[in-house]
Amino acid sequence: MPQQAVQDRKLDAALARIEEFFDGVFAPLDEWLPRLQAQLTEAIADGRVTGPHLAGLVERDAHAILDGSERPLYGAGYCASDAVVSEGNPLAWWQGPHRNLLAASTFGPGQAAIDLVRLEWYRVPEATGVRHVAGPFVDYLCSNEITLTSAIPVFLNGTFAGVVCADVLVSSLEGALQAELAGGATLINASGRVVLSADPDRETGDRCMGPEPERELDALVAAGRAVRSTRYPFALLG
Numbered sequence: 001m002p003q004q005a006v007q008d009r010k011l012d013a014a015l016a017r018i019e020e021f022f023d024g025v026f027a028p029l030d031e032w033l034p035r036l037q038a039q040l041t042e043a044i045a046d047g048r049v050t051g052p053h054l055a056g057l058v059e060r061d062a063h064a065i066l067d068g069s070e071r072p073l074y075g076a077g078y079c080a081s082d083a084v085v086s087e088g089n090p091l092a093w094w095q096g097p098h099r100n101l102l103a104a105s106t107f108g109p110g111q112a113a114i115d116l117v118r119l120e121w122y123r124v125p126e127a128t129g130v131r132h133v134a135g136p137f138v139d140y141l142c143s144n145e146i147t148l149t150s151a152i153p154v155f156l157n158g159t160f161a162g163v164v165c166a167d168v169l170v171s172s173l174e175g176a177l178q179a180e181l182a183g184g185a186t187l188i189n190a191s192g193r194v195v196l197s198a199d200p201d202r203e204t205g206d207r208c209m210g211p212e213p214e215r216e217l218d219a220l221v222a223a224g225r226a227v228r229s230t231r232y233p234f235a236l237l238g
Contacts, residue, residue: 011227014180015236018187021071021176022133022232025150028065029076029164033152035061036164040084041156051088054080055101058092063099065166072172075142077102078154079116080162081126091116095142095167102142125153125163133232136170136195136204146170146204148195170196170204183238190233192216208237 039057043049049057058078065076075095082090093102116122119141120134135148148170151163174196181187186197192209194202202208209216217235220226228235 010183011185011236011238014185015227015229015234017180018177018234018236019229019231021173022150024069024071025073025166025168026131026152028069029150029152029166032061032065033154033164036078037154037156037161040080040154040161044084044156048086049080049084050086051090051092054078054085054088054090055092059094059101062092062094066094066099069166071166072168072176073166074145074147074169074172075102075167076165078162078164079122081117081160083159084156084161090162093142093165121149121151121165122163125151126160129153129155129160133189133234135189136193139167142167143169148173180236186237188217188235188237190214195234 036058040049043053043057062077066073075093077091077093079093080090084090091102094100095102117126120137121132124132124134131150131152133148133150136146139145139147139149146169148168149165150168151165153163154161177187177196181196181198184197184199186199186202186208187195188208189195190213192207192213194204194206194208196204217226217228220237221228221235226235226237
């Protein structure tokens with residue numbers, strides 16, 4: 001078999017395993033979604049939900065996702081839209097080995113400037129209506145670690161009602177996908193930034209594409225030097 005064909009097959013197989021990893025991140029969120037929709041519909045029928053009420057609705061399922069997932073999740077929860085929460089914190093989120101609640105009702109003064117609806121993990125699913133993997137980014141709101149957030153939009157009777165999410169720290173992802181990057185491969189996001197790389201000259205967050213990453217990536221795919229995921233905003237460079 002020609003060397004290029006062998007390289008193509010290796011990249012395809014590695015990307016398939018990376019996609020499988022994220023399928024496993026999304027699986028418990030998919031399972032939770034219809035149950036959350038039913039709970040929210042019932043709660044809203046009695047009036048819009050407050051932050052503490054939201055945390056009470058979400059806590060059991062968020063803990064179950066963190067405790068039961070086969071993936072190394074750092075945090076999980078739900079961020080409601082303003083169509084759901086009338087007052088208090090719209091984010092019901094648990095994280096870390098001790099399953100700490102990020103906030104139960106309102107943000108403190110230092111966090112008040114953070115506009116959740118402008119963050120990638122919220123605004124992209126809201127705009128597109130489909131799931132998204134955001135990052136890598138330094139999660140100053142939650143972990144202060146470099147993070148990827150997998151998010152699914154929540155709809156109630158056709159109206160956007162927020163997102164359910166799970167976090168994976170890049171440090172955990174590196175351990176989980178080490179074999180897939182063997183030989184110097186680099187996983188990049190849709191903006192051309194490095195997610196993970198076995199190339200010592202590339203670090204997480206580095207930009208490895210120019211101002212038109214889509215066009216550059218198309219050329220690399222055509223040349224057999226990259227493969228693009230059809231399910232997630234990733235590509236793998238050989």
